[in-house]
Amino acid sequence: MTDDTARTGRAAVLDRWRRSPMLLRHLAAALAAFLGIVLLTSVTDPFTNLRIATIGYHLVAVAGLALLIGVSGQISLGHGAFMFIGAYTMALLVIHVPGSPLWANLLLAIAASCAAGVAVGAATARLHGPYLAGATLILAVGLPAVALRYPEALGGSNGLTFSVAGTPPALSDTVPDPRWQSWVVWLAVLLALVVVANVSRGRLGRRLRAVRDDEAAAALSGLRPGRLRTVAFVISAGCGGLAGALQAYLLGTATPSSFGLALSLSLLAAVVLGGLGSLWGALWGALALVYVEVWGHDAAEALGLSDHVANNLPIALFGAALIAIVLLWPSGVQGGLARLGAAVRTRRIGPGGRPD
Amino acid sequence: MRKAPPLVAVLAAAALLTASCTGAGEVAEGDAASLDVSTGVTDDSVRLGTHMPLTGPAAPGYSQISVGARAVFDYVNAQGGVHGRQIEYLVEDDGYDPVRTVEVVNELVLQDEIFAMVGGLGTPTHARVIDFLNEQGVPDLFVSSGALMWNQPDTHPLTFGYQVDYTREAKIQGQYVAENFPDASVGVFFQNDDVGTDTQAGLEQYLGEQIVVREPYESGNTDIGPQVSALEEAGAEVVICECIPTYMALLILESQAIGYEPQFVASSIGADTVTLNGLLQEFADADGGTADDMLDGLIATGYLPQATAADDPWLELYTQIYEEYVPEEQPFTNTLLYGMVQATQTSMALMAAGPDLTRQSLVDALHSGEFNGPGLVPFSTAEGEHSGFQGAYVTQYHAGGRSEILQEPRVTDRETGPIEEFDFSRPTPDEVVFYGG
Numbered sequence: 197m198t199d200d201t202a203r204t205g206r207a208a209v210l211d212r213w214r215r216s217p218m219l220l221r222h223l224a225a226a227l228a229a230f231l232g233i234v235l236l237t238s239v240t241d242p243f244t245n246l247r248i249a250t251i252g253y254h255l256v257a258v259a260g261l262a263l264l265i266g267v268s269g270q271i272s273l274g275h276g277a278f279m280f281i282g283a284y285t286m287a288l289l290v291i292h293v294p295g296s297p298l299w300a301n302l303l304l305a306i307a308a309s310c311a312a313g314v315a316v317g318a319a320t321a322r323l324h325g326p327y328l329a330g331a332t333l334i335l336a337v338g339l340p341a342v343a344l345r346y347p348e349a350l351g352g353s354n355g356l357t358f359s360v361a362g363t364p365p366a367l368s369d370t371v372p373d374p375r376w377q378s379w380v381v382w383l384a385v386l387l388a389l390v391v392v393a394n395v396s397r398g399r400l401g402r403r404l405r406a407v408r409d410d411e412a413a414a415a416l417s418g419l420r421p422g423r424l425r426t427v428a429f430v431i432s433a434g435c436g437g438l439a440g441a442l443q444a445y446l447l448g449t450a451t452p453s454s455f456g457l458a459l460s461l462s463l464l465a466a467v468v469l470g471g472l473g474s475l476w477g478a479l480w481g482a483l484a485l486v487y488v489e490v491w492g493h494d495a496a497e498a499l500g501l502s503d504h505v506a507n508n509l510p511i512a513l514f515g516a517a518l519i520a521i522v523l524l525w526p527s528g529v530q531g532g533l534a535r536l537g538a539a540v541r542t543r544r545i546g547p548g549g550r551p552d
Numbered sequence: 553m554r555k556a557p558p559l560v561a562v563l564a565a566a567a568l569l570t571a572s573c574t575g576a577g578e579v580a581e582g583d584a585a586s587l588d589v590s591t592g593v594t595d596d597s598v599r600l601g602t603h604m605p606l607t608g609p610a611a612p613g614y615s616q617i618s619v620g621a622r623a624v625f626d627y628v629n630a631q632g633g634v635h636g637r638q639i640e641y642l643v644e645d646d647g648y649d650p651v652r653t654v655e656v657v658n659e660l661v662l663q664d665e666i667f668a669m670v671g672g673l674g675t676p677t678h679a680r681v682i683d684f685l686n687e688q689g690v691p692d693l694f695v696s697s698g699a700l701m702w703n704q705p706d707t708h709p710l711t712f713g714y715q716v717d718y719t720r721e722a723k724i725q726g727q728y729v730a731e732n733f734p735d736a737s738v739g740v741f742f743q744n745d746d747v748g749t750d751t752q753a754g755l756e757q758y759l760g761e762q763i764v765v766r767e768p769y770e771s772g773n774t775d776i777g778p779q780v781s782a783l784e785e786a787g788a789e790v791v792i793c794e795c796i797p798t799y800m801a802l803l804i805l806e807s808q809a810i811g812y813e814p815q816f817v818a819s820s821i822g823a824d825t826v827t828l829n830g831l832l833q834e835f836a837d838a839d840g841g842t843a844d845d846m847l848d849g850l851i852a853t854g855y856l857p858q859a860t861a862a863d864d865p866w867l868e869l870y871t872q873i874y875e876e877y878v879p880e881e882q883p884f885t886n887t888l889l890y891g892m893v894q895a896t897q898t899s900m901a902l903m904a905a906g907p908d909l910t911r912q913s914l915v916d917a918l919h920s921g922e923f924n925g926p927g928l929v930p931f932s933t934a935e936g937e938h939s940g941f942q943g944a945y946v947t948q949y950h951a952g953g954r955s956e957i958l959q960e961p962r963v964t965d966r967e968t969g970p971i972e973e974f975d976f977s978r979p980t981p982d983e984v985v986f987y988g989g
Contacts (some may be wrong), residue, residue: 243662252656290576298576344770347744353677354745354771355650359683360576445576447654447694449680453772454651507607507645 222393223484226386233382246446247486249378251299252385253442254485258466259392259478260435265464266394268428269330270320275333276460278433280452282440286342287450288355290404298360302384302441310430310438316411317429321422336460340452355451363378375377381442388438393475398550462514471528480529488514573988585689587912592667596633598763598902598909599640600625601666603656604673604696606645610771613827614673615799618643620842620891621671623877624899631987634902635909637817641895642666646677648771653677654684654816661688668693668914671714671894675699675746686710691914693901694894694940700819700966703939710911712918712933713940714894716855718747719966721819722754722794722946725853728959729790729817737764739788739814741779741803743795744768751794751819757968763787769799780806783814792817797824797887801831804846815851823852825949826859826885836846837928848951851946851958855929856893859886865980866926892928899986900925901933907989925984929961930976939966943974 471477492510525532694714702713765786832843943963
């Protein structure tokens with residue numbers, strides 16, 4: 197009896213949770229996540245704080261790309277270019293308009309890369325498969341060269357260096373700069389993720405999926421595939437811009453060499469590794485981007501490998517992990533975890549039983 | 553109790569929002585970090601760190617610097633260390649990518665807690681971390697780059713330059729070319745960053761009229777065919793290459809491919825003939841020639857002894873250290889020697905700082921001490937003058953490994969001052985204290 201009541205009570209709570217507005221649910225989840233970050237950064241050292249922040253900006257870039265690939269079915273080999281735009285917007289604003297507040301800088305960086313996303317998206321919405329991949333590839337290869345073309349304004353290959361305001365004076369005794377920076381990064385990231393989650397689960401997401409699954413059917417139902425594709429591209433570009441701006445904020449630098457083809461490709465690899473079209477998958481991908489590199493270096497150091505091996509070990513590890521994951525769990529880490537979870541639940545409830 | 557945590561998060565978020573209303577670029581002048589600390593120092597060890605390109609476009613050649621430095625530190629440790637402390641030397645690879653430099657320097661300072669940074673390499677890379685190092689109160693010794701910005705004691709009191717700066721070196725190159733090739737048309741091939749701008753500021757003073765063509769290259773783009781054609785078309789008879797070893801080698805190869813044979817002049821950063829030899833060798837094999845022939849006649853500037861020089865007391869010591877402490881596959885190059893000299897001067901500074909080592913005592917020692925020795929020109933770390941080596945000599949390479957000194961060392965300043973000869977008694981290894989109690 198009591199067990200039943202407990203279950204009904206829990207079901208009622210869950211039911212209410214599910215029926216509350218989606219935005220509210222996502223905001224509450226973001227707040228909880230932010231609380232987790234605050235706690236996590238409070239118990240870790242400054243260096244780990246910075247690493248947590250690094251995961252944050254990678255996460256938003258990967259999440260944007262995951263939305264583009266998983267939900268709208270497009271591909272982009274050029275997302276590093278949007279990070280480039282975000283980072284340089286941030287850098288130029290900090291250098292030339294030092295009085296401009298950080299949130300405005302971030303919004304402007306997002307706006308700049310969204311504008312670039314409109315231009316690119318409008319052109320690429322007509323392309324499919326390898327043509328789309330090729331067109332976006334041009335971005336990744338070509339855009340960083342703009343900084344070399346205008347060395348006076350953009351600093352050439354040395355890039356731009358600047359300092360950003362750290363912890364506000366009122367808190368500077370209790371909160372070290374790295375912890376503060378990681379809070380700023382994660383607050384921005386979580387707010388962006390709320391937007392992405394809402395898009396993905398909402399009406400727009402449904403329409404995007406419809407276009408992805410059958411363009412002709414979607415068009416016959418009154419949707420406009422070209423425009424929808426462009427919208428997805430713009431949102432995804434905005435996420436990339438935000439990631440770049442946060443990176444610039446965190447590191448105080450923007451250089452063309454950081455936004456090369458390798459970055460765009462590793463973002464794509466992270467999406468595949470984590471699992472397409474899911475925010476949790478984006479988190480696993482971002483974690484892998486940051487930690488496989490760290491572990492690779494640590495392992496090489498511990499084993500006393502020569503420089504040539506040591507420097508390639510992280511890339512080799514990442515590649516091996518990617519291959520293994522795709523072979524074992526074709527839907528990425530998140531897909532694998534979901535399957536595991538489902539298997540465990542079925543066993544607990546027994547065949548034929550219905551979870552909740 | 554259960555309500556408290558969300559409250560913390562809400563407050564933190566609110567604080568973030570209000571704080572973010574002040575300008576992102578308005579950096580408050582914080583209190584300087586205390587230097588009366590001995591971070592990274594124990595009774596029997598002192599921890600130093602550096603960032604180096606062990607991979608990427610700048611790695612050929614430069615990856616040997618830390619090998620040379622480690623050999624000298626191993627030697628010092630074997631002699632009992634500095635004031636009884638063994639030197640621990642952490643080398644982090646940044647691949648010449650400024651973003652990674654920031655990450656690895658964060659790691660060195662915040663996680664590994666190094667006492668001082670030694671010889672961080674590269675202008676675009678190290679420029680990203682000098683603010684951070686000075687804020688954190690980490691002495692930033694002997695930056696491996698000739699940029700002018702390391703010598704700014706007012707704004708960056710803890711950063712000390714090392715190699716002769718690009719402008720000084722270029723002035724000496726310019727004067728030498730103007731005096732010895734007065735009628736030649738001169739072409740300049742340069743790296744399109746501060747190396748290019750700083751060196752041209754120096755060359756301009758002596759070669760203004762003679763320079764007929766200037767061709768930049770971007771580090772990372774190895775196709776320099778168009779630039780070499782432009783140099784040839786402009787009729788440059790002397791080509792001054794302000795570039796890193798990889799591009800010096802590419803320039804020589806590309807010129808040979810189109811049958812263009814100007815007199816090449818290299819600056820110290822790209823003139824390591826042993827490294828160039830290695831880079832050229834694989835290509836030369838295909839052509840049937842030898843790399844050594846391609847380098848014959850190369851004129852270069854330098855401020856350290858050549859690795860091939862004879863009768864040099866410091867080279868005797870370094871050769872001995874090389875044989876004992878450097879892994880066999882590493883050739884003895886000028887770049888390796890560069891790291892060895894850097895490590896020697898670092899050890900001298902640690903000795904001069906005395907047995908009670910703090911960051912302040914190290915900086916004081918740098919300001920008051922003499923660090924002449926291995927280098928062929930005077931070295932300055934005085935208060936208000938953190939520039940490092942003050943001048944350069946001119947040398948010419950002859951096939952077979954012999955280098956000839958064309959012009960004895962001269963010193964100058966980074967502005968428009970004259971280039972002068974100088975009196976300089978160079979101490980031998982026995983007269984310099986760089987290990988012991």
